[in-house]
Amino acid sequence: MNKNLRETSHEIIEVFDAPDSEGDQVYSFKTDELTALCPFDFGGPDYYVLTLRYTPTDDCIESKSLKKYIQSFRDTEISAESLGAKMFNTIQKTVEPKKLYVRLEQARRGGVEETVEIGDVSLRPNS
Known part of the structure; x- marks a missing residue:
């Protein structure tokens, strides 16, 4: 691991x-x-666009490890709502940011789009 x-x-x-x-x-x-x-x-895969925004307190997320965390869900059966909550809770506990916002946009399936937003909506892009 890098010394920093x-x-x-x-x-x-x-x-x-x-x-x-x-x-x-x-x-x-x-x-x-x-x-x-x-x-x-x-039973098939769900595809998402993830947006994660935060205002740090003391720590920042290292991007390569975030990518590994994102990839860890590839074989996990989980709803969009539960996935959003799990990601929010993990990041909240790990980084303890001042503000945190997580958005999952699920790819359209059967003509239906789903978006899950959790956290401080003041961090919503373009808000």
């Missing part, structure tokens, strides 16, 4: 010290590489 990274209570996500700043910083991650298995009759 620290292990956390989470098995995958690593953190590093947030830089000092007089103003609030907002960090954003966005990816369309999040997939999980539908827990219902469909």
Whole structure:
């Protein structure tokens, strides 16, 4: 592990010290590489666009470890609602940010789009 990274209570996500700043910083991650298995009759993969935004307190999320965390759901049967809640809770416990916002946009299936938003909506992009 890089000497600037620290292990956390989470098995995958690593953190590093947030830089000092007089103003609030907002960090954003966005990816369309999040997939999980539908827990219902469909049984196939669900595809998501994940938006993660946070204002750090002391720690920042290391991006490579976040990617591994995102990939860890690939073979997990989980609903969009549960996935959003799990990701929010894990990141909240790991980084303890001042503000946190998680958005999952599930790819359209059967003509229906689903979006799950959890956290501080003041961090919603374009809000």
